[in-house]
Amino acid sequence: MKIGKLEKVDIRQLWIGEASDFTPWLAKKENMELLGDEIGIELEVVQQEKNVGSFRADILCRSTIDNHNILIENQLEKTDHTHLGQILTYAAGLDAVTIIWIAKKFTEEHRAAIDWLNKITDDKFNFFGIEIEVYRIGDSLPAPFFQIVSKPNDWSKAVKATTQSQELTETKALNLEYWQAMKQYLEDKGTLLKQQKPLPQHWTNFALGKTDIYMAAVASVRDGFIRVELNINTTNAKEQFRILQSKYEELAAVEIGDKIFWNELPDRKVSLVSLEKSVNVADKSNWPEQHQWLLENLEKFDKFFRPKIKNL
Template sequence: MLGDTIGVELEVEAQERNVGQFRADILCKDTVTDSWVLIENQLERTDHTHLGQLLTYAAGLEAVTVVWIAERFTDEHRAALDWLNEITAEDLSFFGLEIELWRIGDSPMAPKFNVVSHPNDWKKGVSPNPRNDLTPTQQLYLEYWTGLRDLLEQRDGVIKPVKPLPRNWMGFGIGRSKFRLDVSASVRDKWISVSLTLRGSDAKSHFNVLKQDRIDIETAIGAELEWEEKPEQKRSYISRSLEDTDLEDRQDRDRQCQWLCEKLETFHKVFSPRVKELDVNDYIPDENETAE
């Protein structure tokens, strides 16, 4: 629920994580970027002590996203987070959330998060303004991914919209760090694709465990896939592409984005449960790999 509120797919890494002589409440990973998300809880009004702890933990962990949850925020502490979002780098984010408990009739109580402070560029449904220093190709990618983001918001499905950037790909969480769903496009070569991207030192092993179920996976997807192990990199890809797609053809753009949305949802449905259960110990290399 917290991840849905702030628009980040979270995977819990630790609770009461040691940071020097202190303990951070909850430490998570953003499964799209593999960056740290620090969560500090306070079931009372915010105070200076917790603000200091928050900054100390964030510095010790090099957290990229910091979330402070409290029953009530004072105006001073809300202003402090707003100021931090103003002066820090664009890749650092500070959130302040007030928590409530709601009950409808005799239903169990449920938490509700209200965002009281957020990064400057965080606002659902608002596209970033193109910078003057973007090349025409970067501006085209930004416009294209903004259209895809808007369509994902309209569909309101399992794929959560992310901030579009002026590059040839976008990444989406799939529920586990080191794994990501990517959409890519090429203005020059006129193709778009959806991929499961596996990263890190275990990418090759995880890739081969999945490949053992290739027939079942492709049957569930409904098409043959491209399986790229990339042994020279710490990444592997399982992809499906659509050729002859002109990103500059605005009349055809809705069809292209619809295709990307549908394939993203299918990939998530097929791969997400498999990815969450993957065990690197299930990979048994052949004799040549063992010798190498």
């Protein structure tokens, strides 16, 4: 078998200018998916060249999991102090934001600076340092590659955020450990599902490709169940829920399970579709089986509902 040689390509051969070439390329849906796959967040572009004070961030996105702001700053050269100052300005000018700094090369000083920012800030802020590289094999088309050089420590941030205001209760500590274990389980299984960072709460969200429509896994220590949910939390949630139910309720029972439950929740903004299983959430020895059940049904929900909500 012949094996090709991986050849590194100068990124300036693909993108001459940051604002004129790279930013519009990155803002395309298929390229945002590449970046989102690398950092584990589904990204939905809101605006290019977003004003933040007297500066302009290259791309403003939202996370489809929890709708929080994500700002992307691009640099087709080695990192410098000017861009570091800009990302600090963006962080100061926005509430609850994730900053992604993409550059050709990160110096050790700037990588250490991103590590430090993740260490000293609470869970409202997340900083990613990502190097962009391009490769080809022989005469193949050049392929971009996003390499993370610095990222948030989800576990320590979740604990820090909670303990700043109060000590973790026994149940909250168990919730945090449960979702951390599930995240590791999903990583080991290699699923394409994108989970929010583990937090000390009884649910965790998963992206479904559209802002304000997402999946959730729920684990109730008190009531003894785990549940998979489709949450519709848009401004016209009730109308969208009825459309889905009228068209797909019978098919969902066949493809997902006959115990699937459709709940419009008329007194609340959100409507949901769910599937539930009775378990002992506190039994850690049973967690792999619970996580397997959640994974299987989250993937069923994703496969069934993603193409249908895309056209809502």
